[in-house]
Amino acid sequence: MNSEEKTLVEIIYENKQIDLAKYINYVSAPQAGAIATFSGTTRDTFEGKTVVELRYEAYVPMAVRKLKSICSSARSSWDLHSIAVVHRLGTVPVGETSVFVAVSATHRADALDACKFLIDELKASVPIWKKEVYSNGEVWKENTEFLDRRLELGKDGGCCRRKIETEAHDKKKGLLQTQGKGGQRDRS
Numbered sequence: 001m002n003s004e005e006k007t008l009v010e011i012i013y014e015n016k017q018i019d020l021a022k023y024i025n026y027v028s029a030p031q032a033g034a035i036a037t038f039s040g041t042t043r044d045t046f047e048g049k050t051v052v053e054l055r056y057e058a059y060v061p062m063a064v065r066k067l068k069s070i071c072s073s074a075r076s077s078w079d080l081h082s083i084a085v086v087h088r089l090g091t092v093p094v095g096e097t098s099v100f101v102a103v104s105a106t107h108r109a110d111a112l113d114a115c116k117f118l119i120d121e122l123k124a125s126v127p128i129w130k131k132e133v134y135s136n137g138e139v140w141k142e143n144t145e146f147l148d149r150r151l152e153l154g155k156d157g158g159c160c161r162r163k164i165e166t167e168a169h170d171k172k173k174g175l176l177q178t179q180g181k182g183g184q185r186d187r188s
Helices: 020-027 060-077 108-125 144-155 159-180
Strands: 007-012 034-041 049-058 080-088 090-093 097-105 128-134 137-141
Touching (some): 007 060, 020 034, 034 108, 049 080, 080 108, 097 108
Parallel strands (some): 007 080
Antiparallel strands (some): 034 097, 049 090, 049 128, 080 097
16 A cells, blocks of 8 residues: 555535544554544634634645645655545634544654645645634734745745835846936836
8 A cells, every 4th residue: 555545635625524434434544553633623713702613625636736745745754554634615614624634654753744834834734724713803814834934935035025125126126227328217
């Protein structure tokens, strides 16, 4: 069995609950001494506000590709047997699961570390968006993992910072070209 066969990535559409047992069974194996799981559920309050439900949207083809890439990264970092990652879209009422990760490995350290990596990377980089619906309003939420990642990219000259620097350089260059032609606009 290759690693692709031991990895299950699914996006579940609206009004279908995540069957936790299905994914635990998928990663179960006689050689796996550990199964680590993470279940993200809708809580009833956030910062003192009453949460009614969460609503998720995604760019599904890209989300699936990104999840498979994250699973591949986990396999290259830890000795894993099987991985299952599932995320629900649409409305997720209070108390229900919106995301579930299950990882099996020979030893618990690999399973636990990989499980944490998978959920953290999912939250930071997979194109799935969450709207929190409160009893008195609603708001689209950015994951703190995503915000932290964006800040990291800006600090070390990541892609976003380079684009800004390039645009600033181009504007300065354009200004110099304009000034160099006696104030006439460069039409080339």
